Amino acid sequence: MNRRQFLRSVALTGAGSLMLPRTSLFGANAPNNKLNIALIGTWGRGEAHFGALASENVVALCDINEEHLAFGAKKFPEAKPYVDWRQCLDQKGLDAVVCCTADHTHAFVANWALNRGYHVYCEKPLANSVEEARVVRANYLKNKSKLATQCGTQRHEYENFNRVRELIQDGVIGQLEAVSTWGNRKIPRPGYLPAEGEPPKHLHYDLWIGPSPFHPYNPGYFSGGPGANCLQWNMYWDFGSGQIGDMGSHTMDIAWNAIDTTLPTSVEAKGDPFNPEVTPVKLEFHCKMPANPWRPGIRVSWYQGGAMPESPSRMLNLNRIDHGALFEGTKGCLVSDFNNRAIFPSDDKADLTYYKPRAKEALIPKMGNFQKQWIHACKGDLKTSCDFEYSGNMIETMLLGLVAYRAGKTIEYDSATGRITNIPEANELLRRKYRPGWPLDG
């Protein structure tokens, strides 16, 4: 039995039934039951993981900024430091990887880690192109019986997510017909930042660029506060996907959790005039989602940067909700943000007599801490709420919205093959171009 199998056996069967050294025998956090984790990206969003990881062995730290690496080393002084995540992933004895790097490296780190047999927690967005989303999902599905994955949409732990799912599936608005989600953030930029100065000695700029086409150094890419520096680079095509991957990942999750869907059959989009350097501020896309066993096909939409769904009622001002979801059904609508929800039954159905609330015992149980769910899953049943199948489908769909926007026409999508069937040349937009030496599926 290797160490990894041992950790799971302890969690699943209880250590008492195994012949093991005494130190292993007691509790999920006994010394030998801890995961050996590499944390990649040790400042900013990386710091948000320090608390959850403190119960485990953080044995490797990686950051392209040596000052940020030193910041992580203060918390985890025993960990071996790296500036290149490819070398970090070669460290012997790793069990799991937490990736908090810039978006354009997420799918790379996730694939390389899965291919080496590590559990992975990857910050949102899971991918920066449709191809990346599909490769990460496929690698996860290949390893699903051995590895636990979680994509960092930690608002998923809010109990509101459970209540919305119950209400929709129990028919509080009748038969579901459409879901619209939106975010009102606007971060306009003219184009990539111009060359300015030299990278400081502690910053490995070429490693930060990694697989993406080269853009000259400018300190502006690194001028944001901890956990918000992503807003300095995520609107540029080569480094992110704008609000689609940013707040879109969190907000679409409210809908995705409730509708049990996979991938769209067609997508249409419109927005700001196309800028080859910067993703659009104003954008909306609409997808046709296939039927599932409990509902017919539905329309799923995303609006951002000033585009907004029309309110179904003069009593409901959607503009007062920064990031939200509107579910529309045959008997009314439900509107939700991350923590709150409201039901608007319509017309003569407004007495709600058709709806029976769930008994307290039948409510979906609280999931508890989102990061801890993944840690427990690595040692236990491998089940998480936002694994790379769920999150891979969600980000693939959202990135298809950007593809439809660039194609300028409705795209018909064959989700089995990952091909656009009606505009052959649009298939080029499903993938990104990489610098040599950076294989996506390494």
Ligand SMILES: NC(=O)c1ccc[n+]([C@@H]2O[C@H](COP(=O)([O-])OP(=O)(O)OC[C@H]3O[C@@H](n4cnc5c(N)ncnc54)[C@H](O)[C@@H]3O)[C@@H](O)[C@H]2O)c1
């Ligand atoms: N889940 C959330 O609520 C949430 C909140 C904020 C950010 N995020 C996500 O976290 C990620 C990081 O965001 P941030 O604002 O902390 O950005 P950031 O630019 O500050 O990067 C975080 C850290 O990663 C390091 N880093 C960047 N590229 C690296 C690489 N290739 N190898 C090793 N280290 C690297 C940086 O030097 C920095 O220390 C983004 O993808 C963002 O979408 C998620």
